[in-house]
Amino acid sequence: MNQLHTDNMLLERHHQIFIEQTPTAIAMLNKDMVYLAVSKRWLKDFKLEGQDIVGKSHYDVFPEIGDDWKAKHQQCLQGAIDICDEAPFYRKDGSIQWIYWDVRPWYNAEGEIGGLLMHTGDITEKKEKELQQKRVDSILKDTSELARIGTWEMDLHTNEITWSKIIYDIYGVSEDYIPSISTNLEFSKDVQSRALVETAVENLMEKGISVNIEYEIINAVGDLKLVKVIGKVEYIEGVASRLFGIIQDVTRIKESETKLKKAHKELETIFNSKSIALITTDNDGIINRFNSGAEELLGYTSEEVIGKHRPELYLLEEEQEQFRNDMIAQFGGDVTNSNFNYRNENINDTRQWTFKHKNGSMFSTLTSITAINTNEGVNEGFIAVATDISKIKKVKNELRNKNELLNLAEEISLMGHWQWNPIEDIGFWSDNLFALLDYHGEPFTITFGIYFEMVHEDDKELVFEHFEKAKKEKIFGKLTHNIITFSGNLKTIQILANVISNEKGETVEMIGTCQDVTEFKKTEQNLIQAKDNLEIVAKKLASQNKQLADFTHITSHNLRAPVANLNSLMEIYKLSDDEEERLDVFEKFDTVINRLTLTLNTLIEALKTKTGDSKEELEIVNFEKVLENTTQLLSGVILKSNAVVKSDFSQISEIEYNQIYMDSIFLNLIGNAIKYKAKDRTPEIFIKTEVMNGRNIITFKDNGLGIDLERHGHKLFGLNKVFHRHPDAKGVGLFLTKTQVEAMGGTISATSEVNVGTTFTIIF
The missing domain is CATH 3.30.450.20 (PAS domain)
Structure with a gap:
C-alpha cells in the first residue's frame, strides 16, 4: 500500500x-x-x-x-x-x-x-495537428486506469481453486466465495461466451493447450465486464499437477482504446478541416505541414510549399520585422541585440497578420504562433494556427457604421432603445433614451421599479397590466403613456418591444424602443379639435341649407292652403244668391287676404333673416293664438266641410318655440285632417296639450279616412309620399312637419285606423 x-x-x-x-x-x-x-x-x-x-x-x-x-x-x-x-x-x-x-x-x-x-x-488560437494529438493522447493516457490483473491456480490433485483478491472484485463476490471450474461458465454473459469458455477449459485440461481468451461476463452485482483469461498447465515429471494463470478486467482498457480511436478521428477531422489553417515549420524554419485549411486560405497546395518554402512566402516583411523586435523585447530585453536568437524561446504569441494569397491579394488573419519544444527545451519548430478575419473586420466596421447611423436616427426621431431582464430585474437604457428623459449624467442600471416610479400616476395601472400581460402572452404590442422625466417635465412616450423566452417558456428578456411622442400627441389633438370644429361648421351649414330648403317648401305649401281657401270662398260667393250671405263671404275675403298678406310678409322676413340655427329665434308661442290664426287661414275649407275644431290647452297654454315652425305644424296637421275627411261624417278635430313623464306633448286627433300603417307606416313622413287619391295630395306637409319638429329636438309619431281616424303625437 x-x-x-x-x-x-x-x-x-x-x-x-x-x-x-x-x-x-x-x-x-x-x-x-x-x-x-x-x-x-x-x-x-x-x-x-x-x-x-x-x-x-x-x-x-x-x-x-x-x-x-x-x-x-x-x-x-x-x-x-x-x-x-x-x-x-x-x-x-x-x-x-x-x-x-x-x-x-x-x-x-x-x-x-x-x-x-x-x-x-x-x-483564435487553434493548435496544429501534432499538438492536438499530443494533448488528447496525454489526456487519454492520464485518464486511463491501471491494469486490473488477478492470479489464479487450480490443484489438479484436490481440484481446489485459489484466487487473488482482485479476482473476487472482478466477479463481484465476497472473499468467502468458493470458486470452481464451472465459475467462468456461470458468469458468462451469453451462449457464445459459455461455448468459448467450455472449449478453452477442455483444451487446457485434456489436451494441455494454453488458454488466452477474452469474453464478457455479468458479475454477481450485475456489472457487465470484459475479462481476459490466460491459463497454462504445470507438469511435474511429465504429470500435470496444476493449472495456473491470470484474469484481467480489460473493460476500461477497451473503453480507453475506443476513446483513443475516437480522439484520433477527432484530431484527423480538426487537421483536415478547411475552416482552420494549420502550418508547422521545422527547426530550420521550413514548412513541413500545410493542412487543407491552409490550402484553402492561401491558394497554395501542400506539395507546392512543404519542404520548399518558409512562411516568408505569404508574410509581409515589415510585419515579420515587427514580430522579431517584439519577441526580442519580450525574451531578450534589448531590441538592438542582433545576436539574440528569439527562435529558441518558448514563444506563444497571438496577433493580427496580413497574409498574401497566391493570387497576390491581401487579407487579415488572427494567427497564433507557438514554439514546439522537446522535453529538454530544444526548439523543434513552430506551429501557426490562422483564421481569416477579413470578413469579421468588415462586419465590425459595418456594425460600427450602423451603430453610428442608429444613434443619429435615434436623435432625429427622438427615440432610444432599452432591454430588460424580468427574472433578475436588470435593465439597460441607451444614452439617447437617458437624454430623452432629461438625464445627462453617467448611465446606470435600470430596474422596473425605477422606471415605474417615473410613470404618471394616471397611467400606472395601464403600464403594470401591459407588462404583466406581455410576460404572460410573450407579445408586447404598443404602449403609450405619460411619464415624469428626471427633471420633472411631463412627456408622452410610446414603447414597442420584442419578448424573448427560454426553452421552458419563461420570459427572460424584453428588447425594445422608446419614442418621445409628446409633440406628435399635441399636434394630433389639435388636428382632432380642428376636425371636430370643421364637422360642427359643416353640420351647421348643412342645417342652414336644409332650413332654407324647408322654407321654400313651407312657402309653397303654406300659400297653397290660403289660395285654396280663397277659391272655396269664391265658389261659395258665386253659388250664393243671398246678398247678405254674399256680403258675409266678401268680408271673409278681406280677412283671408289680410292673413295671406301677413303670411307672405312673415315668410319673406324669415327667409331674409333665417341663416342660423332654428333654435336661435325662439319666442313664447301661445297655442290658442296659433289655433286662431290657423282657423282663420282655413276658414273657407272649414265652412265648406262644416269641420269642427276643438282644443284643450289647460295643461300647457304656451311654449318657447320657433313661431314659424309652430304655425306651419298647426296649418299642416289641421289642413290634412280636413283634406282627408271621411265622406260619411262631419270632420272633427281635437287638439290637446299635456305633460307626460316630464315631457311636453301635443296631440292632433281626427275622425278622417285614417291610414293603413302596416302598408304605409315606413313612408308616412317621406317627401312626396301620398296615401289617398286626393287631387290636392302633394306628400309635402307631413315631411315638413317632421323636419321642423326634429329640427327643434322633438319627435312626431302617428297612430291610425282606416275609416276611424288618425292621431299625431308631438313630443317637444
Whole structure:
C-alpha cells in the first residue's frame, strides 16, 4: 500500500510537471476544484501571469463562473466529459473571452477519479495537428486506469481453486466465495461466451493447450465486464499437477482504446478541416505541414510549399520585422541585440497578420504562433494556427457604421432603445433614451421599479397590466403613456418591444424602443379639435341649407292652403244668391287676404333673416293664438266641410318655440285632417296639450279616412309620399312637419285606423 501511495504521488507529480511545461492551456485540479498544476499558457490566456494559483480554488480565481458551469464540473467529477467548441466567457472586468474547452476527469492508480483536467484556449488560437494529438493522447493516457490483473491456480490433485483478491472484485463476490471450474461458465454473459469458455477449459485440461481468451461476463452485482483469461498447465515429471494463470478486467482498457480511436478521428477531422489553417515549420524554419485549411486560405497546395518554402512566402516583411523586435523585447530585453536568437524561446504569441494569397491579394488573419519544444527545451519548430478575419473586420466596421447611423436616427426621431431582464430585474437604457428623459449624467442600471416610479400616476395601472400581460402572452404590442422625466417635465412616450423566452417558456428578456411622442400627441389633438370644429361648421351649414330648403317648401305649401281657401270662398260667393250671405263671404275675403298678406310678409322676413340655427329665434308661442290664426287661414275649407275644431290647452297654454315652425305644424296637421275627411261624417278635430313623464306633448286627433300603417307606416313622413287619391295630395306637409319638429329636438309619431281616424303625437 505504501508503494502504491508512493506511485500515486509520483504519477501526480509527473502530471504536474507535464502540465506546467505543456505549451497549451491545461490545468489539473483535485476533486475540491483546487489547482494542482497549470501550464504557463493557461496563465497567459487568462491574464494570470505572475500569479501563483496552485493551491487556490478554481472558483476563487474565476469568481465570474456561474452555477451552470459549476454543475457541469460536478458532472465531470462523476465521470462525464464536457467538450465545447465555442462559448463566451464573461470576465469579471466586463470583457468577453471566447474559448473552447475540454474538461474530463483524471484517474489515480486505484482507478478512482482524482479530479479534473481542463484544456482551454482562445477560439483564435487553434493548435496544429501534432499538438492536438499530443494533448488528447496525454489526456487519454492520464485518464486511463491501471491494469486490473488477478492470479489464479487450480490443484489438479484436490481440484481446489485459489484466487487473488482482485479476482473476487472482478466477479463481484465476497472473499468467502468458493470458486470452481464451472465459475467462468456461470458468469458468462451469453451462449457464445459459455461455448468459448467450455472449449478453452477442455483444451487446457485434456489436451494441455494454453488458454488466452477474452469474453464478457455479468458479475454477481450485475456489472457487465470484459475479462481476459490466460491459463497454462504445470507438469511435474511429465504429470500435470496444476493449472495456473491470470484474469484481467480489460473493460476500461477497451473503453480507453475506443476513446483513443475516437480522439484520433477527432484530431484527423480538426487537421483536415478547411475552416482552420494549420502550418508547422521545422527547426530550420521550413514548412513541413500545410493542412487543407491552409490550402484553402492561401491558394497554395501542400506539395507546392512543404519542404520548399518558409512562411516568408505569404508574410509581409515589415510585419515579420515587427514580430522579431517584439519577441526580442519580450525574451531578450534589448531590441538592438542582433545576436539574440528569439527562435529558441518558448514563444506563444497571438496577433493580427496580413497574409498574401497566391493570387497576390491581401487579407487579415488572427494567427497564433507557438514554439514546439522537446522535453529538454530544444526548439523543434513552430506551429501557426490562422483564421481569416477579413470578413469579421468588415462586419465590425459595418456594425460600427450602423451603430453610428442608429444613434443619429435615434436623435432625429427622438427615440432610444432599452432591454430588460424580468427574472433578475436588470435593465439597460441607451444614452439617447437617458437624454430623452432629461438625464445627462453617467448611465446606470435600470430596474422596473425605477422606471415605474417615473410613470404618471394616471397611467400606472395601464403600464403594470401591459407588462404583466406581455410576460404572460410573450407579445408586447404598443404602449403609450405619460411619464415624469428626471427633471420633472411631463412627456408622452410610446414603447414597442420584442419578448424573448427560454426553452421552458419563461420570459427572460424584453428588447425594445422608446419614442418621445409628446409633440406628435399635441399636434394630433389639435388636428382632432380642428376636425371636430370643421364637422360642427359643416353640420351647421348643412342645417342652414336644409332650413332654407324647408322654407321654400313651407312657402309653397303654406300659400297653397290660403289660395285654396280663397277659391272655396269664391265658389261659395258665386253659388250664393243671398246678398247678405254674399256680403258675409266678401268680408271673409278681406280677412283671408289680410292673413295671406301677413303670411307672405312673415315668410319673406324669415327667409331674409333665417341663416342660423332654428333654435336661435325662439319666442313664447301661445297655442290658442296659433289655433286662431290657423282657423282663420282655413276658414273657407272649414265652412265648406262644416269641420269642427276643438282644443284643450289647460295643461300647457304656451311654449318657447320657433313661431314659424309652430304655425306651419298647426296649418299642416289641421289642413290634412280636413283634406282627408271621411265622406260619411262631419270632420272633427281635437287638439290637446299635456305633460307626460316630464315631457311636453301635443296631440292632433281626427275622425278622417285614417291610414293603413302596416302598408304605409315606413313612408308616412317621406317627401312626396301620398296615401289617398286626393287631387290636392302633394306628400309635402307631413315631411315638413317632421323636419321642423326634429329640427327643434322633438319627435312626431302617428297612430291610425282606416275609416276611424288618425292621431299625431308631438313630443317637444
